[in-house]
Structures are given as C-alpha cells and as structure tokens.
Amino acid sequence: MSHPFRDRTAIVGVGHSPCSKTPTISPYLNTVRTLKQAIADAGLEPSDIDGVCALATGGEPSPLDMVQALGLPGVTWYGGGLGGGVGPGLVANAAMAVASGLCTTAIAYRTMAVPRPGDGTYNFFGPAKLGGAANFIQPYGHGVFMQYFAAWYQRKRKVFGVTDEQMGAYVTAMRDNATRNPHAVLGKPMTMDEYLACPYVAEPLRRFDCDMPVDVSGAVIVTTAERARDLRQKPVYISSVSTGTGPRPHMAFWHDYDQSAAHFAAKTIWKNAGMGPEDMDFGMIYDGFAPLVLYNLEEYGFVPKGEAGRFLGDGGHLRDGAFPLNPHGGNNSEGRSHAIGHMVEATQQLRGQAGARQLKKANTTFVNGGAIMLAGAVVLHN
Amino acid sequence: MDRPLPVIDDINRDCWEGARNNRLVIYRCGECRYWIHPPLEACPQCQSERVAGEEVSGKGAVYSWSVMYSKGNPGFDHKLPYATVIVELPEQEHLFTIGNIDCDPKDIEIGMPLEVTFEKINDEVTLPQWRPATGAAR
Numbered sequence: 001m002s003h004p005f006r007d008r009t010a011i012v013g014v015g016h017s018p019c020s021k022t023p024t025i026s027p028y029l030n031t032v033r034t035l036k037q038a039i040a041d042a043g044l045e046p047s048d049i050d051g052v053c054a055l056a057t058g059g060e061p062s063p064l065d066m067v068q069a070l071g072l073p074g075v076t077w078y079g080g081g082l083g084g085g086v087g088p089g090l091v092a093n094a095a096m097a098v099a100s101g102l103c104t105t106a107i108a109y110r111t112m113a114v115p116r117p118g119d120g121t122y123n124f125f126g127p128a129k130l131g132g133a134a135n136f137i138q139p140y141g142h143g144v145f146m147q148y149f150a151a152w153y154q155r156k157r158k159v160f161g162v163t164d165e166q167m168g169a170y171v172t173a174m175r176d177n178a179t180r181n182p183h184a185v186l187g188k189p190m191t192m193d194e195y196l197a198c199p200y201v202a203e204p205l206r207r208f209d210c211d212m213p214v215d216v217s218g219a220v221i222v223t224t225a226e227r228a229r230d231l232r233q234k235p236v237y238i239s240s241v242s243t244g245t246g247p248r249p250h251m252a253f254w255h256d257y258d259q260s261a262a263h264f265a266a267k268t269i270w271k272n273a274g275m276g277p278e279d280m281d282f283g284m285i286y287d288g289f290a291p292l293v294l295y296n297l298e299e300y301g302f303v304p305k306g307e308a309g310r311f312l313g314d315g316g317h318l319r320d321g322a323f324p325l326n327p328h329g330g331n332n333s334e335g336r337s338h339a340i341g342h343m344v345e346a347t348q349q350l351r352g353q354a355g356a357r358q359l360k361k362a363n364t365t366f367v368n369g370g371a372i373m374l375a376g377a378v379v380l381h382n
Numbered sequence: 383m384d385r386p387l388p389v390i391d392d393i394n395r396d397c398w399e400g401a402r403n404n405r406l407v408i409y410r411c412g413e414c415r416y417w418i419h420p421p422l423e424a425c426p427q428c429q430s431e432r433v434a435g436e437e438v439s440g441k442g443a444v445y446s447w448s449v450m451y452s453k454g455n456p457g458f459d460h461k462l463p464y465a466t467v468i469v470e471l472p473e474q475e476h477l478f479t480i481g482n483i484d485c486d487p488k489d490i491e492i493g494m495p496l497e498v499t500f501e502k503i504n505d506e507v508t509l510p511q512w513r514p515a516t517g518a519a520r
Contacts, residue, residue: 133420135388136397139509140482141450141458142466143386150448151468158446158492203449203463203487252468253420255476257446 003240003272009095010228010235011380013042013107013221014344019183019214019335023114027059027217031111032069034217038107039070042221043232046070049221051077051106053094055086055338060111077102084243084265085286085370086110087218087339088378092241094222095378104223110340111217133250146210146289148251150202152372153291155257157204162294162309168195170312170325171208171290171332177319178329180356183341185214186333209290214335220343236350239379240272251373261375262299262368270301273379275364277301280379282349282359283323284342284367287330292371293317300368300377319359327357339369343378350382385457387507394421396435401508406498407435408471408479417474440498442469442512445478449487463487469496469512484513 015038017030024030039046052063052075061069063078077097083089087110094106130138137143156162172195178184190208198206228235244264248254270276277300285296294308302323303311311317317325328334328345335341348354349362368377390398400407409418411425412432424431447467453459465487471477483490484499495515502508 130386130389131391134386135394136420137480138386138455139388139503139507140466140480141385141455141461141464142480144450144452144454146452147448147450147466151446151466154448155446155492200449200451200463202451205448247426250420252480253478257468 002274005096005099005241005272006239006274007237008099008225009222010225010237011091011220011347012223012228012231012233012235013038013044014347015041015217015219016183016341016344017215017217019185019216021114021185021212021214021335023116024215027111027113028061028065030215030217031061031066031109034111034219035066035070035107035109038219038221041233044105044221046072048105049107050075051094051097051103053078053090053097053106053108054080055082055090055110056080059113066109075103077106082374084376085339085368085374087337087341087343088367088369089243089374089376090340091220091222091343091378092243092376094220095238095241098222098224104227105221106223107219107221109217109219110338112213112336112338113215114213133253137252142252144202146205147202149289149372150205151252152257153289154204156291156294159258160306160309162291163313164196165192166309166313167209167291168192169315170293170317171195173318174287174290174326174329174332177327177357178333181328181334184329184333185212185335187329205289205291211288211331211336214337216335216337216341218337218340218344220340220347234351234382236347236380236382239275239381240269241376241378242266242269242272243376245374254373260295260299260372262296262371265368265375265377266300269377269379275379277366279364280323280366281361281364282327283325284346284365285325286339286342286369286371287326287332288336288338290332293325295371296368300366324359327354327359339367342367342369346380350380383456385455387503390506393423397421398507400435400437401500401510402506404500404508405437406440406510408438408473408477409433410436417471417477419477419479438471438473441515442471442479442496442498444468444490444492444494444496445470446492447483447490465490467496467512479510481510481512484511489514
C-alpha cells in the first residue's frame with residue numbers, strides 16, 4: 001500500500017533573491033520581496049497563504065513577522081525549527097502541515113545575511129562565559145565551527161582514502177555549474193591546480209571547501225496536490241520527506257564520526273517514496289562544506305559506504321555524469337543559504353525552467369539539508 | 383584576549399578538581415556504570431541521576447584531529463597553526479575528549495596511542511592535555 005503522505009502535496013511556487021557577499025537590503029525586506037516573488041510565481045495572492053514556516057535565526061524575520069508583512073488576518077499553522085537541516089527540513093514541515101490539514105497553502109523560507117558591523121565573528125560559536133560542553137572544547141581553541149567538521153573530514157580521509165583531487169573534482173565542477181547561475185557569487189571557473197593551491201582554514205578543510213556568508217533569501221510554497229493542478233506552474237510533487245538526528249547533541253562529541261545524522265534520515269525516505277536512489281535523475285546534495293557531499297551520497301544510498309570519493313574522482317557528479325549533482329553550483333558557489341537554494345533549483349529543474357542549467361533528464365530528484373548533526377531530505381517528481 | 387576557561391559548576395566539578403590534582407576524571411553512572419562526557423545531570427543510558435566523577439587510566443588514542451590555520455578562537459590566534467585532537471578513551475567505545483597535543487601535527491595518525499598530561503593555568507584551572515604515549519607504565 002502506498003504511504004499515506006506520498007504525493008499528497010506539491011511545490012507550486014518558488015522565490016530566490018540575488019546573492020551578495022556584501023550587505024544589501026535588510027533581511028526583513030529581502031524576505032518580503034522573496035515571499036512576494038514566490039506567491040506571484042505560483043499565481044496566488046498573499047491571502048491564499050494560511051501557513052508560514054521558518055527557522056528565524058541570524059536576523060531572519062520570524063513567521064509572525066511575515067504574517068504581518070503579507071497582510072494576513074492570521075494563519076492556521078506556523079512552525080519551523082532546526083528539524084531537517086533547515087531548507088529541505090522547512091519544506092518537509094510545510095508539506096506535513098498541508099498533508100495533515102493544518103493549513104492549505106504554506107510558505108517556507110530561509111533568509112541569511114552577511115554579518116553587519118558589530119555582529120561579531122560569524123563562525124565563532126563561543127559564548128562570552130562558557131558552560132556545558134563548551135567547557136571542554138573552547139579552552140583548547142576548538143570553538144570555531146569549521147574545526148568540528150575538519151576533524152570529521154580528517155577521519156573520513158584517513159579511514160576511507162578520500163583524496164584532495166577527489167574533493168577538487170567536486171569543487172571545480174560546482175564552479176563550472178555556477179557559470180550558468182546568475183545568483184552564484186563564485187561564478188567563475190576554477191582549475192584543479194587552483195583548488196590544490198588553496199590554503200587550509202582548518203586542515204584538511206580548505207577555504208574553497210567552505211561556502212561563504214551571503215545576503216540571500218529563498219522561499220517555497222507547498223499546497224495540496226489537488227489545488228496544485230489548478231495553479232499556474234507545473235506541480236512538483238513531494239513523494240516523501242524525512243528528518244533525523246543521532247544520539248548526541250554535539251558535533252564534536254558525536255557518538256560516531258563514521259555515522260552522520262543523514263544515516264537516520266535515510267531510514268524512511270525511500271520506503272515512503274516508493275522509489276530508490278537509483279530512480280533519481282539528479283541530486284541536490286547539501287554542500288555547505290563541500291566534503292559533506294561524501295556523507296550524504298553514502299548515507300542516502302547513492303554510493304556504497306566509502307565510495308563517494310571515488311564517485312567524485314570519476315566525474316559521476318558532472319552535468320553529463322552518471323548522477324549529476326547541484327547544477328546550480330551548490331551552496332559552495334551560490335553562497336550559504338542552508339539549502340533553500342537547492343530546493344528552488346530542484347523545483348526549477350523539474351519544471352524545465354532552469355534555462356542554461358537545465359539538465360536533459362529531470363523528472364525526479366532528491367534534495368537534502370544538513371548531514372552531520374541535523375539531517376533532512378525531500379524526494380520530488382514532476 | 384585570553385583563552386576562555388571552564389566555568390566550574392556542580393555538573394562538572396569532579397573533572398576539574400581531578401585535573402587540579404593531576405588526575406583525569408570522567409563522570410560515570412552509579413547505576414549502569416556508563417561513562418558520560420561531557421558530564422550531564424542524568425545518565426543518557428538509564429536516566430539515573432546518580433552520576434559522579436571517577437579517575438580513568440589516562441590513556442587514549444587519536445580518533446581524529448584538525449590543524450587550525452584561521453583566527454577566531456580567543457587566546458589562540460598567536461599559536462596558529464596548532465592541532466586539536468579528538469581522543470578516544472579506552473574505558474568505553476567512542477568515549478571522546480578533546481585537547482591539544484604536544485607533538486608536530488605532521489606526526490599525528492589515527493589510532494596513535496596517547497597519554498594525558500596536565501597544563502596548569504591558574505590555581506583553579508588545570509587543563510588535561512595529551513602527548514604521544516611513551517610506552518612507560520604510568
């Protein structure tokens with residue numbers, strides 16, 4: 001029997017602001033404009049929205065702010081939170097709310113902003129006064145987020161033999177894809193030599209392995225499959241969603257660096273979708289740190305454990321490869337949007353509206369967010 | 383800016399009192415004997431609130447590491463580059479602690495045997511640290 005959630009909801013509208021490495025407009029205004037864009041894309045009016053979903057961190061306006069901004073009399077559902085690695089997790093939340101009748105048409109968004117003067121160092125997560133796990137981390141100079149991931153990546157490299165050239169094959173391909181994406185902030189080609197010459201930020205992690213903070217906003221509108229068929233755009237159906245995390249709340253003290261949160265999100269996604277990884281035409285794989293792609297490809301079953309490095313080295317991820325990844329250039333080239341950019345690109349590809357980026361075969365895709373502590377995934381088809 | 387120091391409280395006091403006396407102390411459940419690090423007020427395996435510090439062997443092995451090249455950690459910018467190690471303690475599978483290591487980062491390998499050392503910061507705080515095991519009985 002089909003899973004009761006399968007294909008009950010669809011994405012009917014998307015919005016995506018320009019990306020900028022320097023401050024532009026306020027996160028509030030960026031969000032309002034992007035929500036308007038998504039509502040217009042769907043052929044809806046703001047008054048059709050009765051569900052709102054966002055994480056509301058880092059200066060992002062809250063769902064309550066956006067209820068006011070859209071002039072809504074009120075909504076029957078609002079939500080958000082960290083579940084599902086942000087972008088895809090927010091869409092998963094919206095789809096669950098629509099499927100369960102809490103609302104009819106929900107808008108999910110993620111807005112991020114370059115640090116403004118006085119905002120402090122983006123990457124330092126340390127409080128002024130230590131407490132909890134930080135007591136056992138920061139006295140050792142291990143308090144910058146990328147260090148947590150660098151230690152994961154180091155182990156991945158040593159245990160599974162991942163090479164610089166394999167990760168370079170990923171990053172250079174993203175820069176090539178980004179040449180076709182007007183949103184990308186790093187939209188110029190990169191050679192392997194340039195990648196290999198890139199300095200470390202926290203060895204083995206290179207600067208080019210990291211995405212960068214940008215001003216960006218993305219929005220996705222989800223409604224019922226029935227309603228979607230009457231709207232302007234070709235519906236993009238949501239086959240299944242999943243979220244997951246593991247048994248520890250901290251990336252540095254995670255229970256097992258060889259088993260990320262994606263392992264748990266992967267347990268239900270394919271069974272509920274009625275499809276498998278082999279049925280996906282392309283992958284929208286989260287790459288806030290480029291080596292996260294290794295974990296996501298393996299845990300969701302696209303390649304056997306330990307084989308993701310070889311897959312990249314062989315060019316499987318290229319536009320004309322066996323399983324193209326992130327035709328928009330990923331967060332690695334577009335900028336840090338916590339995978340809401342992946343959701344927008346997935347939708348545009350499945351509608352056939354991706355312009356110069358359009359893949360030849362784009363009827364099914366898999367989008368994920370997070371990887372290490374937080375994981376979420378969405379399976380889509382047209 | 384100096385490096386941040388631990389705030390000693392009722393949850394973690396045994397660890398820092400131990401370190402002050404050059405003993406590596408990790409919290410452990412008094413009911414099911416599960417080791418807990420960083421310390422928590424209740425055991426994540428059996429939810430018992432009877433948790434207390436116990437001295438461990440002081441041995442460990444490198445589970446992973448990274449070498450920091452970027453500014454951002456208060457008190458560490460002048461030490462760049464430096465290594466931080468994820469140390470797996472032999473008392474329990476995947477019982478991790480974090481520290482700095484007294485060796486050339488180029489010599490670090492996964493599984494490398496380590497032994498604890500102690501770095502006195504002030505009268506209240508001593509930090510457990512790590513060095514390659516000498517092989518001598520401790």
